[in-house]
Amino acid sequence: xxxxxxxxxxDIASIRLPQWGRVVEAEGVVPWLVVDPDSNPVAPVQRFLxxxxxxxxRAGSVRSYAYGLLRWWRWLEAAVGGAQPGAQERHxxx
Numbered sequence: 001x002x003x004x005x006x007x008x009x010x011d012i013a014s015i016r017l018p019q020w021g022r023v024v025e026a027e028g029v030v031p032w033l034v035v036d037p038d039s040n041p042v043a044p045v046q047r048f049l050x051x052x053x054x055x056x057x058r059a060g061s062v063r064s065y066a067y068g069l070l071r072w073w074r075w076l077e078a079a080v081g082g083a084q085p086g087a088q089e090r091h092x093x094x
Contacts, residue, residue, distance in 0.1 A: 017074040023066045031059040032066040034073065045069045 021042065026033045030053050034045040048069065049062055057065075 015078050017071070017078050020074050020077050021070055023063070023070055029053055030062065032063045034066050034070045042069075042073060045073065 021034055021036050024033055024035055024039075025031065030046065030049045033049065034042045036042055045066070049066060052065060053062055
């Protein structure tokens with residue numbers, strides 16, 4: 001059903017998030033990363049976490065944010081195909 005402004009109503013209760021990617025401990029400046037199913041770091045998330053660390057946040061906070069961003073990336077995958085190849089070009093601000 002179309003809503004005002006051209007938005008389409010969706011039954012969000014029926015959306016199931018895929019078990020896409022995972023959070024892994026890493027060596028280096030960023031202690032935790034979100035990686036895709038092929039174990040490649042998700043570039044937009046990695047950039048955010050690098051900035052987050054540079055602002056003086058502790059490893060535990062980085063880990064918490066990594067899990068939150070993994071849930072967000074899974075939501076993008078389910079809702080708009082956000083974690084599929086080319087997603088970083090389609091969602092550059094993510």
